[in-house]
Amino acid sequence: MSVLLEARHISHRFGRTLALDDVSLTLRRHEILAIVGESGSGKTTLLNMLSGRLTPQSGDILYYDGHAATSLRVRGERAVRTLQRARWGYVAQDPRAALRLDISAGGNIGARLMASGARNYDDIRAMAARWLEAVEIDVDRLDDWPRTFSGGMLQRLQIAATLVTDPELVFMDEPTGGLDVSVQARILDLIRSLVRRLGLAVVIVTHDIGVARLLADRLIVMRRGCIVEHGLTDQVLDDPQHPYTQLLVASVLPV
Amino acid sequence: MQGYNFAYLDETTKRMIRRAILKAVAIPGHQVPFASREMPLPYGWGTGGIQLTASLIGADDVLKVIDQGADDTTNAISIRSFFARTAGVRTTTHTDAATLIQTRHRIPEIPLRDDQIIVYQVPMPEPLYRLEPSRAVSRRMHAMADYGPMHVKLYEDITRFGRVAVSYDHPVVVNRRYLMSPSPIPAFDNPKLHRMPALQLFGAGREKRIYAVPPHTDVVSLDFEDRPFNPIRAPHRCALCGAEHSYLDEMVIDDRGGRMFACSDTDYCASYQAREA
Ligand SMILES: Nc1ncnc2c1ncn2[C@@H]1O[C@H](COP(=O)(O)OP(=O)(O)OP(=O)(O)O)[C@@H](O)[C@H]1O
């Protein structure tokens, strides 16, 4: 499989904190890559760099568009925004921060379509209804405000609002992090089936080894801004090499 | 008048404003900041428009000032007499006799010509301000032509009310690039902005912004392909002149709730009456 996204020697400081320390990685088309690691290890920072939401102080992010690889820096802000509006997607941990709660569910799903130029009201509405169904929310709720939705429904809505543009690459930051355990499992199932069906490439940040095992083809383990271990998910989890990864795996109760 | 420069503003200020106007004309629909001066009127009385007019007006100009279409309201009269006194220019109420028209909330009914300039008074120049409270973010949105949220607003209006909820200040896209507030003119007037032969200038005094639509520029009201922009007009004739296609104001005429519809453009109404007589 061909490479889709590549990080080369990313380093970044916040004040005196070295949040990322010379991180490199590649993501292939249709591949699901999980980033795990303890709190403060730089997972979100790395995700924000990969998705063009933050610009690294040093190093480059390359996106393979067809055959050519171009760094986000060279593409420029406007081109990166265009990518972010349609071909890329971002699912945040807190759907309340990502969605507009004063806009109907349909309007939220249609937002990315409209941002990338859709101008047919009925088409946008039909598409929104289809995506509401795809994330298993009753189509009756199309015109409802999300503030009447449960946490799980809000996360489904955010997923629909992200996938509606048929992206090839989706970034997720702890997409089940804020949810009840019972709800988590269903959302995870939904993500798994959608990701497979749509052939998405995904970078997912999680501190939950179970989530990584369920979803990811490959795994990166971070600690203090560095990648301490990477490889195929099963290999890393069944035979962890780095002491920190061993500790991480050992701390998870067997399923 | 003694102690004042021609048209009140000093020449340095006028030059500064003219530079902002040139920039605005060069980037149609883009808001250009300018160092708005204190005027002998409170904000909300058209200080942005007055500064534009003061910077443009020459001794040969003929000035018309309208407020909600009318030449005879307090605001229109005081601005007109302000320039009559400080610049000694001729003034008129006839749209076709004016070279410079300052307006609040309306565009005259008769088409303007390429030898005329129309200056709009603008309270809020930022079309995104209801959607995005941060000025820094809305500037970014303009830079990236990131106007999706405005369409989401229209989507919501159509979903909730079956049509776009506002009937004035309906946002437009200028020259296929910048989203622009047409100032609080009725949606009925929006089509007049499109490819108007006259130069259109917009001044916001309190917000310190100038923007422009050069002559013959495309100005398109935001809409959906299958829900085209379609401003409504009260389905009446003017009770005074009988005009069928002008924009009408609804007026209460007695204390028993009696109502009447009449042209908001008083000059148009008067000339229509004269023609019909
Ligand atoms: N905007 C910021 N300003 C200052 N410091 C920051 C900022 N963002 C992150 N940091 C610091 O950078 C380091 C990495 O943070 P990051 O949010 O990437 O960690 P994380 O792995 O996502 O943690 P968590 O699992 O808690 O979400 C931390 O020390 C954090 O305090």
Ligand SMILES: [Mg+2]
């Ligand atoms: Mg994080």
